Amino acid sequence: MVDMSEILNMVREGRLSEATSSIQRRLSGDDASTPTGTGPMKDVTPKARVLPEPGPATVKKTRGKSVRPKRDAWSGKPRRPATEPPLPAGSQWLARGGDLPYRLFVPSTPKADAPLIVMLHGCTQTPEDFATGTAMQAAAEAAGAYVIWPEQSNRANMNRCWNWFEPAHQGRSGEAARIVAIVAKVLDEIGDRRTVHAAGLSAGGAMAAILGAQYPDVFTSVGIHSGLPAGSAQDVGSAFAAMGSGGRAGVALAVPAIVFHGTADRTVAFANAAALLPGGKLPPDAPQRRDRIGGRQVSVATVTIPGQSHPSELWEVADLGHAWSGGDAAGSYADPVGPDATAEMMRFFSGR
Incomplete structure (x- = not known):
C-alpha cells in the first residue's frame, strides 16, 4: 500500500x-x-509530466481481438468521451477559437436577469464531456442563462488540467486572466452587464477558487466541486500534498461560494472543502442542516463571511467519491446519485 x-x-x-x-x-x-465503488479517480493529476493522459478508453482492435472500453462505475456502461452534449430545443452550442478556445451555450430565450456562468472542466475532460456530465446546459436553458465552457489544451497540460498549482496562474495573470478575457468578450457580445459566476470540478474547481479570490470585480460568486483553495500549492510536490491531506488557502475567497465535496473522495481530500472557508475551518456556530437528498446523507453548512453580501454554503455529501454529484453518467466523473449539484449551483448563482 x-x-x-x-x-x-x-x-x-x-x-x-x-x-x-x-x-x-x-x-x-x-x-x-x-476503496472500491467510488468511481474513476484519475481526474486531478496536477502535472502533465507525472502521469500520462488517462482519458476514457475506446473500442479498438489489438491483434484481431476487440479491447473493450472501461465501464463506468455507476452505470456499468462502456465509458467513452462525450463528443456532443445534449442540447435543449432552440439552444445553440457555439465553438470559439483564440488564445483559449471555448464553447458558448446560448439559451433559446435569453433572459436579461439570468446569470452568465463559466464552467471549468476537470483533468482529461473537454467542454462537451463536462457539459454532458453536469447537464448545466439544461439548467441554463430553464433560467435563460448563457454558459461559457473554456477548454484547456493538452499543450498547456497533457492531462488537460488547469494549472492551478503554478504561481503564474494563481493571480490576475496566466490562465485566470485568459478566462476573464473571454468573459469580457462574451459580455460585450451579448450587450448587457449581467452577473458572472464561475464553477468547476476538481482542477476546474481549484481554478474557480482562484477566480473567486483574485477577481471579485468580475465574479459575483463561485461554485467549487471537489476542488482546492487558491494558492494551496506552488509546485508539483505541494499539489500532491494538498490533494492528499488538505491544502491551505494562500489567498482567501473574496466572493460567496457554494462548495460541494464528497466524504469518500480519495483524489482530493475532503479537508480541502473547509479549507476554502475563512480561517480554513467551519465555524462551530455555523448553522447546519442534515438531510437525505437524492439518495445520500448530506450536511449543508451556511457561513456568513464579513464583508460579503450573501452567505456561502458547504455541502458535505456522504459516500460521494471524486465526481459531480447528481450528474449524468454519460459524461466522465459524474455520479447520478444526488444531491443535484447543478441545480443547487444554479439556485445559488441566480439569487445573487
Whole structure:
C-alpha cells in the first residue's frame, strides 16, 4: 500500500518514474488503499509530466481481438468521451477559437436577469464531456442563462488540467486572466452587464477558487466541486500534498461560494472543502442542516463571511467519491446519485 506521503517523497527526490507508477496504481484502484465503488479517480493529476493522459478508453482492435472500453462505475456502461452534449430545443452550442478556445451555450430565450456562468472542466475532460456530465446546459436553458465552457489544451497540460498549482496562474495573470478575457468578450457580445459566476470540478474547481479570490470585480460568486483553495500549492510536490491531506488557502475567497465535496473522495481530500472557508475551518456556530437528498446523507453548512453580501454554503455529501454529484453518467466523473449539484449551483448563482 502506497500513501500520499510516500508519493510526495518520491517526487521531491526526483524519482518520478516510481512516483508515476505508484500514482497510477492509486488512482486506477489497483492499490489496496483505494476503496472500491467510488468511481474513476484519475481526474486531478496536477502535472502533465507525472502521469500520462488517462482519458476514457475506446473500442479498438489489438491483434484481431476487440479491447473493450472501461465501464463506468455507476452505470456499468462502456465509458467513452462525450463528443456532443445534449442540447435543449432552440439552444445553440457555439465553438470559439483564440488564445483559449471555448464553447458558448446560448439559451433559446435569453433572459436579461439570468446569470452568465463559466464552467471549468476537470483533468482529461473537454467542454462537451463536462457539459454532458453536469447537464448545466439544461439548467441554463430553464433560467435563460448563457454558459461559457473554456477548454484547456493538452499543450498547456497533457492531462488537460488547469494549472492551478503554478504561481503564474494563481493571480490576475496566466490562465485566470485568459478566462476573464473571454468573459469580457462574451459580455460585450451579448450587450448587457449581467452577473458572472464561475464553477468547476476538481482542477476546474481549484481554478474557480482562484477566480473567486483574485477577481471579485468580475465574479459575483463561485461554485467549487471537489476542488482546492487558491494558492494551496506552488509546485508539483505541494499539489500532491494538498490533494492528499488538505491544502491551505494562500489567498482567501473574496466572493460567496457554494462548495460541494464528497466524504469518500480519495483524489482530493475532503479537508480541502473547509479549507476554502475563512480561517480554513467551519465555524462551530455555523448553522447546519442534515438531510437525505437524492439518495445520500448530506450536511449543508451556511457561513456568513464579513464583508460579503450573501452567505456561502458547504455541502458535505456522504459516500460521494471524486465526481459531480447528481450528474449524468454519460459524461466522465459524474455520479447520478444526488444531491443535484447543478441545480443547487444554479439556485445559488441566480439569487445573487
